[in-house]
Amino acid sequence: MSTSDRITLEHGSGGALSRQLTEELIYPILKNEAYGELSDATAFEIQGRVFITTDTYVVDPPFFPGGDIGTLGVFGTCNDLAVCGARPRYLTMGLVLEEGFPTSDLKRVLESVRRAADRSRVQVITGDTKVVPSGKGGGIFMNTTGVGEALGNHLLSAKNIKSGDKVLISGPIGSHGLAILAAREGLKIAACLSSDCAALFPLCSALYSLGKDLRFMRDATRGGAAAVLNEAVGGNCECGLEILETAFPVPTAVAAASDLLGLNPMEIANEGVFIAMVAPAAADKAISLLRSFDTGREACQIGAVDSRYPGKVILETAVGGRRILDLPRGLLLPRIC
Amino acid sequence: MCLAVPMKIVKIDGAGKALVKQDDLETEVDLTLIEDPKVGDYVIIHAGYAINLLDLEEAQERLELFRAIEESG
Amino acid sequence: MSGFGHRLQASMSLKQILQDRRLAEPLLREIEKTAAEISRTVRIMEVCGTHTVAIRRSGIHSLLPENVLLISGPGCPVCVTPTSYIDNALQLLETTDTTVASFGDMLKVPGSDGRNLAGYMGGGRVRIVYSPAELLPIAESSSGSVVFLAIGFETTIPTVAAAFLQARRAGLSNLYLYTAFKTVPPALRALLSSPDRQLDGFLLPGHVSVIIGEQPYRFLEEPGGVAGVIAGFEPLDLLQGILAVLRQIARGEQRVENAYTRAVRAQGNPKAREIMSQVLEPADALWRGFGKIQASGLVLKGDYQEADAALHFCLPPLYNLEPPGCACAQVLQGRLPPTECPLFGSSCTPEAPIGPCMVSSEGTCAASFRYGGAVL
Numbered sequence: 116m117s118t119s120d121r122i123t124l125e126h127g128s129g130g131a132l133s134r135q136l137t138e139e140l141i142y143p144i145l146k147n148e149a150y151g152e153l154s155d156a157t158a159f160e161i162q163g164r165v166f167i168t169t170d171t172y173v174v175d176p177p178f179f180p181g182g183d184i185g186t187l188g189v190f191g192t193c194n195d196l197a198v199c200g201a202r203p204r205y206l207t208m209g210l211v212l213e214e215g216f217p218t219s220d221l222k223r224v225l226e227s228v229r230r231a232a233d234r235s236r237v238q239v240i241t242g243d244t245k246v247v248p249s250g251k252g253g254g255i256f257m258n259t260t261g262v263g264e265a266l267g268n269h270l271l272s273a274k275n276i277k278s279g280d281k282v283l284i285s286g287p288i289g290s291h292g293l294a295i296l297a298a299r300e301g302l303k304i305a306a307c308l309s310s311d312c313a314a315l316f317p318l319c320s321a322l323y324s325l326g327k328d329l330r331f332m333r334d335a336t337r338g339g340a341a342a343v344l345n346e347a348v349g350g351n352c353e354c355g356l357e358i359l360e361t362a363f364p365v366p367t368a369v370a371a372a373s374d375l376l377g378l379n380p381m382e383i384a385n386e387g388v389f390i391a392m393v394a395p396a397a398a399d400k401a402i403s404l405l406r407s408f409d410t411g412r413e414a415c416q417i418g419a420v421d422s423r424y425p426g427k428v429i430l431e432t433a434v435g436g437r438r439i440l441d442l443p444r445g446l447l448l449p450r451i452c
Numbered sequence: 453m454c455l456a457v458p459m460k461i462v463k464i465d466g467a468g469k470a471l472v473k474q475d476d477l478e479t480e481v482d483l484t485l486i487e488d489p490k491v492g493d494y495v496i497i498h499a500g501y502a503i504n505l506l507d508l509e510e511a512q513e514r515l516e517l518f519r520a521i522e523e524s525g
Numbered sequence: 526m527s528g529f530g531h532r533l534q535a536s537m538s539l540k541q542i543l544q545d546r547r548l549a550e551p552l553l554r555e556i557e558k559t560a561a562e563i564s565r566t567v568r569i570m571e572v573c574g575t576h577t578v579a580i581r582r583s584g585i586h587s588l589l590p591e592n593v594l595l596i597s598g599p600g601c602p603v604c605v606t607p608t609s610y611i612d613n614a615l616q617l618l619e620t621t622d623t624t625v626a627s628f629g630d631m632l633k634v635p636g637s638d639g640r641n642l643a644g645y646m647g648g649g650r651v652r653i654v655y656s657p658a659e660l661l662p663i664a665e666s667s668s669g670s671v672v673f674l675a676i677g678f679e680t681t682i683p684t685v686a687a688a689f690l691q692a693r694r695a696g697l698s699n700l701y702l703y704t705a706f707k708t709v710p711p712a713l714r715a716l717l718s719s720p721d722r723q724l725d726g727f728l729l730p731g732h733v734s735v736i737i738g739e740q741p742y743r744f745l746e747e748p749g750g751v752a753g754v755i756a757g758f759e760p761l762d763l764l765q766g767i768l769a770v771l772r773q774i775a776r777g778e779q780r781v782e783n784a785y786t787r788a789v790r791a792q793g794n795p796k797a798r799e800i801m802s803q804v805l806e807p808a809d810a811l812w813r814g815f816g817k818i819q820a821s822g823l824v825l826k827g828d829y830q831e832a833d834a835a836l837h838f839c840l841p842p843l844y845n846l847e848p849p850g851c852a853c854a855q856v857l858q859g860r861l862p863p864t865e866c867p868l869f870g871s872s873c874t875p876e877a878p879i880g881p882c883m884v885s886s887e888g889t890c891a892a893s894f895r896y897g898g899a900v901l
Contacts, residue, residue, distance in 0.1 A: 454678065454681070454731070455575055456680065456735075458539070482656075482687065484691075485687060485794065485796055486796070487796050496732070496735065496788055498681065498732060499655065499656045499681055500655060500659070503680065503684070503736065503797065504735045504788055506787055507786065507788070510787040513786075514765075514786060515542065518551070
């Protein structure tokens, strides 16, 4: 039996076609030494304290410049583990496919998953596939749950930050969200932009070697840098942040496209950038550690922790003014006004 | 109400559209609202249309004005 | 700073130059000096949502002397569109199989019952456009009608008019415009004629002025008027515009002045205006917060009326009905700062906006909320 061109409801029903899809398409692409055979559950071993995270990916469109839902499904979940100070090890993958989804697209996504997993040195060890009727899904949705091993005993948390700590960013902002927006809306303006989707573990692990001097890390995904900065100090009664607008690395194409669309690069999602807060004495070392990696070569300091406006993020603007950098609100939509 | 940015015309096609560029960013705009555009002109773009030419000489003069303020201050 | 070494290579360097703090400093000193000469409180109103946001984003409020107050007027076309316009658009979506196309700005605006157009995006019934030029392929590929939510001031209106003419020439008779266009000078007149107005000068909208030029503002020079300075949007443009208004006030002048000369010609853009007048003619318009302002709108004229969505789909006429307690009318007229509205920040927030000033990201209240007007 050869696999059909498009996914049908039968492929998710658990019967013969389901089995065929798994055995002949999905498993061959994903199988690895930890996933030796298809069974209801997979055994694995992991050392010490374990971190677990889950994320569901509904990105529209599923294919975009720089990656696809498969790339995101792996890097996104692994990065969530990495910024918590964990080495990602294993992933589960749950798929919800819409009836009519082209099988060749599924193959592309799975191959992306494989490539990203190999790059991240993680293994997909179990999964599930369901099919929903046409009109009930967005082509393909993916959930990945990731487990990782703690790099050490030091627990990273926004609660660790102290006045005087330095705020760092690992790389240039704005590419991913703009690439998605352009692909989804057919915006010709931002068509030359590409997602920055990347594995952050090597950079995070390098910073983790700073020990207690590393207070906190978070990847700047939905809501961009502005969201992470606000989440870090939101509700904090002692600490706020003072951030320098001109310090953010912004690719010139992102800056120009943001101007044109009325968007703020600080609010745009990234998939290969994280923010770290470190003790003042460790800032220089942290930056040089990050810069030793290709994805961290533009790492820099963007501000500091301060006690003047607890709970708030204050931005010093290019022209020398001061204003609040708020949590982004609502959907990212291009403006003409 | 009026987000508009300046970009440089790099190519004009026969159908009233132009390719404009700003650093690494290229986009297509409509020139219907402009008189006599030429490749190399800077135009102000709003909602996919060029709404006027940017007068670089004027821009330069105004910057000189800033300098005058600065020097007299 | 010794020696001003910036030469104009390309307009990107221009943008960086116009944000340069070293160049801002002498302007700020002059602003302080002039404000001190005037000594009393000066209220300068801008009437452009893009100015509202540009001012807030640049943090200029934190740099100005205490006696210089920047006030936001009715500058956001989304904010001054009556809620019933959204209700009518939603009704179109529910009772017909029309596709509605819109600028992104309108998607989150709540109608009378709190629903907005964004909910229809996933199903393809609502299409966001960045440019009116995108209406042509949308109309071409639609078997049914396409209604464009045609809002905007004079910067945007010519772009819609141009696209509309192109569509007509291409024989796309399924494209309709639901017009809610508004023009700025009549709103300025309405602001000036308000009995308890407290206005000392206007920062005039730079890109509207690109189209209309200086002449439509001349009435500001008559008795009862105030100084008006056409200003650009980069931080140095804003500071320069503010300084120009202050200087006029200090010298007892009352002129229309152009401080955005790199973009605005005295005669504006006659070609753009000509294209507008081919398609549109003035009509009275209903402004949220203001009520009806005479001859402040533009509607399809002559044979083009067959593409008027309100006529073709028999849409109910627009009306204003403000939520109880909402003070937007006063805020839009610059008579009340956002922070003094009793609903501000409590029941009215950007996530759950009650009135128009909080709805749009360019609305006075939204800008004040987001950029920390009360805190810094």
